Amino acid sequence: MxxxxxLTLHNRLSELERLAHEVTAFGxxxxxxxxxxxxxxxxxxxxxxxxxSYGYDDQADHQISLRLSLQAGEVTVEVEDDxxxxxxxEAPPPDLTAPLEERSEGGLGIHLARTVMDGLEYRRQxxxxxxxxxxxxxx
Amino acid sequence: xxxxxxKKGSVVVLAxxxxxxxxxxxKLEETLLGLIERGERKxxxxxxxxDYISSAGLRVLLVAAxxxxxxxxxxxxxxxxxxxxxxxxxxxxxxxxxxSAAEEDALRSFQKS
Numbered sequence: 001m002x003x004x005x006x007l008t009l010h011n012r013l014s015e016l017e018r019l020a021h022e023v024t025a026f027g028x029x030x031x032x033x034x035x036x037x038x039x040x041x042x043x044x045x046x047x048x049x050x051x052x053s054y055g056y057d058d059q060a061d062h063q064i065s066l067r068l069s070l071q072a073g074e075v076t077v078e079v080e081d082d083x084x085x086x087x088x089x090e091a092p093p094p095d096l097t098a099p100l101e102e103r104s105e106g107g108l109g110i111h112l113a114r115t116v117m118d119g120l121e122y123r124r125q126x127x128x129x130x131x132x133x134x135x136x137x138x139x
Numbered sequence: 140x141x142x143x144x145x146k147k148g149s150v151v152v153l154a155x156x157x158x159x160x161x162x163x164x165x166k167l168e169e170t171l172l173g174l175i176e177r178g179e180r181k182x183x184x185x186x187x188x189x190d191y192i193s194s195a196g197l198r199v200l201l202v203a204a205x206x207x208x209x210x211x212x213x214x215x216x217x218x219x220x221x222x223x224x225x226x227x228x229x230x231x232x233x234x235x236x237x238x239s240a241a242e243e244d245a246l247r248s249f250q251k252s
Contacts, residue, residue, distance in 0.1 A: 013162040020158070020191070038222050045193045049161040096231025101208055105201055108230050109194035115229045 002030065004069035011052045011062040011083075019048055023068070030070045036137050039116035040068070040075060043133055046109035047079055047088070051129075055083025070137070074118075079131040086129060087122045088113065140166045150181040150249055152242065156188040159196030167196070171203035171214075180212030183245045187218035192226050200236065213237070217245040 005026045009015040023044055027037030044066070051064055067078040094107040114120060119134040140163040141156040151174055157163060174182060182203070186192075204214045217239040219227065227233050239245040 016160050016162045017158075020160075041191070042193060042226065045160055049193065049195060053161065094231075097234070100201075100204055100235040103201055103205075103235060105198045108197055112194055112226065112229055 002070060004067050005029075007066040007068075009048060009064045009066065011056060011064065013049070013052055015052070016045060016049065019044060019066075022066075026068045030075075032070075032075065032137060036075065036135055039135055040077060043113040043117045043135075044077060044079070046113040047131060047133075050086070050088075050109055051079075051081050051083045055081065055086065057084065073137050075135045075137060077133045077135070079129075079133075081129050082127060083129060085124050087124070088131065089120055089122050140164070142167065142170050144170075147183075147246060150183050150246055151179045152183045152185065152246075154185040154188070159189055159192040159199075161193065161195035164195045164199045168199040168202065171199065172206070175203065175206055175210070175212065180207065180210055181249045182207070182212070182214045183242065183249075184214060184216050185218050185242065186216060186220070186223055189223055190220065192223050194230070197226070197230050197232060200232070204236065213249065215239060215245040215248045217242055 005022065007022050009019060020041055023041045024037060027040065048064060056062055062082055065080040069076050088110045091107060091110040094104050094111050117133045118136050121132040123130045140159065143154040145152045153170065155167065159167065171182065200214060207213060215237045218241065219238060227236070227238065237248045239248060
């Protein structure tokens with residue numbers, strides 16, 4: 001196992017660009033196949049966007065900690081934040097067959113993250129959200 | 140996100156460039172809703188230079204398409220790269236948006252309806 005890559009983001013949407021750069025750099029350093037790197041980018045973008053957009057009741061600065069690692073052909077992404085409790089595994093799936101006028105504008109991000117990743121685990125502990133996402137590197 | 144606007148007959152063609160995420164999709168939302176406000180009803184969006192879209196970008200397209208529907212308007216998309224197209228597919232958006240390979244096909248899709 002190579003050294004994990006850690007990253008701390010502030011709760012501002014302008015951080016998304018830095019997140020994308022870091023995830024792409026991790027993918028290149030680990031020589032991940034492009035589809036794996038893209039899945040990590042999308043899932044992390046969606047999760048972090050959700051935290052920043054809906055997670056906080058105050059206007060204060062908050063930190064979101066990320067850790068990416070590759071071990072035994074599997075990428076593990078850990079996200080730790082002090083936002084309000086939110087378990088993405090309990091989010092209802094959006095209706096993907098409804099006609100245009102009945103489509104919901106919510107829930108798509110979590111659906112995308114869950115679909116492109118191979119597994120999610122969530123726990124709330126000591127006033128923090130801990131989300132672990134896994135993605136197998138095909139082979 | 141850079142947006143270049145061009146009128147072709149009754150269709151407004153928007154060439155998008157850059158990432159469409161939560162930080163950048165506000166600009167597209169403003170543009171689309173502004174065009175609808177101005178009376179435009181046929182919008183064709185080129186994704187040729189969009190290398191990334193998240194649910195925030197999808198949401199903006201949905202909001203604009205929903206607003207156009209009762210006005211008999213439509214949004215057509217074209218030149219999506221495979222990664223962007225996959226996001227549309229996972230979100231079930233390929234059944235609610237006409238998606239074409241090239242601009243001429245997108246323009247033609249407005250004549251049919």
